[in-house]
Amino acid sequence: MVTAGQNIRLTRVGPGTPAGELFRRYWQPAVLSEEVPEKDCPPVRVRLLGEDLLAFRDSDGVVALTDAHCPHRRAPLYFGRNEERGIRCAYHGWKFNRDGDCVDMPTEPGNDRMKATVKITAYPTVELGGIVWAYMGPPDKKPPPPDYEWLRVPREFIHVSKTYEECNYLQALEGGLDTAHSSYAHNNNMGAKAEPRLLDKSPRLDVNPTDYGYNYVSTRSMGGGDAYIRLYHYVMPFQQMRGGIHEFSGERRKAPALDGHVWAPIDDETTFVYNWHHTYDATTPIDEAHRVKTEVFYGRGPDDMIPGTYKLKKNKANDYMIDRDLQKTKIFTGIVGINTQDFALQEGMGPIVDRSKEHLGSTDRAIIAMRSMLLKAIDAVEAGGAPPGVEPSTHNNIRPYDGFVRAGEDWRAKFDPETKAKW
Ligand code: FES
Ligand SMILES: [Fe+2]
Structure with missing residues (x-):
């Protein structure tokens, strides 16, 4: 549980603040x-x-x-x-x-x-x-520059963008590490038969601490012992790497991709979300149509932005243009755009959420682990120590993955070759 005092330590980012001094080491x-x-x-x-x-x-x-x-x-x-x-x-x-x-x-x-x-x-x-x-x-x-795999991807195979978010970086980052919310917040086709991989609405979470933060594995039961598994990475201090759904119902996608976000604090109450998306390997370059399609899918397409800015037209001031009829019939939130849905829920908590009032459950395990990792790193830097994950060797060979495992199949063996950097 985060106390009011710990919440302040975690969320203030300016010069001389505990988290601000930690972040300045990356x-x-x-x-x-x-x-x-x-x-x-x-x-x-x-x-x-x-x-x-x-x-x-x-x-x-x-x-x-x-x-x-x-x-x-x-x-x-x-x-x-x-x-x-x-x-x-x-x-x-x-x-x-x-x-x-x-x-x-x-x-x-x-x-x-x-x-x-x-x-x-x-x-x-x-x-x-x-x-x-x-x-x-x-x-x-000053450490050497970061060396995440996606930073080594040639420009024709990667797409990056950014979006302005009106809340503290931590609640945005928490949204990115919260795998359970997608069954609700991002249910955009309520009438359709649910994709089997999303039927289990209470995924089991296992968090495995590493030198760069942790990886975590969410397991959704698909019946008969089969499971849909997502392996994410939390990379210190505010980055998430996730598999871009590599397999649908056991079939490998033709052009799998990897995605992630870095939540860079503008100040205590606003954040720039840097979004990245790259191909699995060098088979298919990303053309302009693919770039636009990616942005539109998340609700950040050219028509979604206030011209000349990185701000969404659907925002707090207009309740994200929520459509209550759509909410009854099709889209669980009534809000169009995956990232827009996230923003409505995260910004709506207020600029800095009061975490002492929360009631956390088992699907919040990854969030709890991230907070305690950050608090520990803040303490370490305050005491004159080094923060984790700044050395490129800690993070240069990781990649996320998600896929299916059959009953009795060892997911670690299946995932192992897939979760090593290929670029
Ligand atoms: S040169 Fe005078 S204010 Fe900049
Ligand atoms: Fe989300």
Whole structure:
């Protein structure tokens, strides 16, 4: 059970907070590469772990992530010019490079000493999997860049996107680790004969701690001793990897795929969900139609977004456009869009849910394990120790899977070759 005090420790992400300091020891998604598409393109505002920042791709093609404000008189660098390896403040022309050094101070000609002492915060970045990752922790503790399998997938075989979610990262992450809700929240065809794999509405959960977090196995009974098994990964601190349903009723899908999310906290009360989806192997590239289809399936298609943003048109302000007739006849939630359904339930808990009022059951086992893992890691970092899962060797060879096992079949033997990285 999480006390009110533990809830605060888990959910506050700003500088100097216990979870915020833990998260700063990992590389985190800051922006999609598509947001800063070319050298010297317009800068973008970034808010990450409660800090206001600016991202711009400089003349070398490297993405800088700096303080949002100019250190002269705090004007927003967002209005600055991204030119010749630096951002030049639009107010009085001071200019900063991607390392945060002041490289020109036209209002103080000849004052090289002042120029040398003025710096802005600048975080190192690395671009992997179509995402710009930032390290915001102590420089001497910087781990090598992350090496999840999906970050090694060539661009033609992976699709990434992001969606803005209006609640604390933890309740969003909990939704991603909660395998039991799909039988209700995502039941989008109530009239149809249920897919046999979803008939068992109380899956058994086994959580197996690992160096990167844990894997967990949900087992749904399909009668006669057969079972539908999903092996997910929870990767510290806020990532989920899941099999994209590899088999339907015992038949292997023609083009299986893998999916997952990273829930990067914008601040205590808002989150960017980074979504990834890649093919099982190099057989079939992902074309534009496949990208759009994937987004539409989850309710994040081009028509679902407020133009020019990563925000959904169906949102809290309009009750996610719930249709009560549809709820009676077809879609259990009355809300169209799988991720939209998740958002309605997660955002509706309030910006930061009061976990001391919950009543957790057996299907919440994975969530309980994740919280205690995070609390333990927070304690470890506070005590001067190292957080788990930052070393690439802990996570570079894992992949999720889901499939059927017949009565008496050993699922571990069946899953073993499938749950090793192939890229
Ligand atoms: S406020 Fe930026 S140069 Fe003066
Ligand atoms: Fe969901």
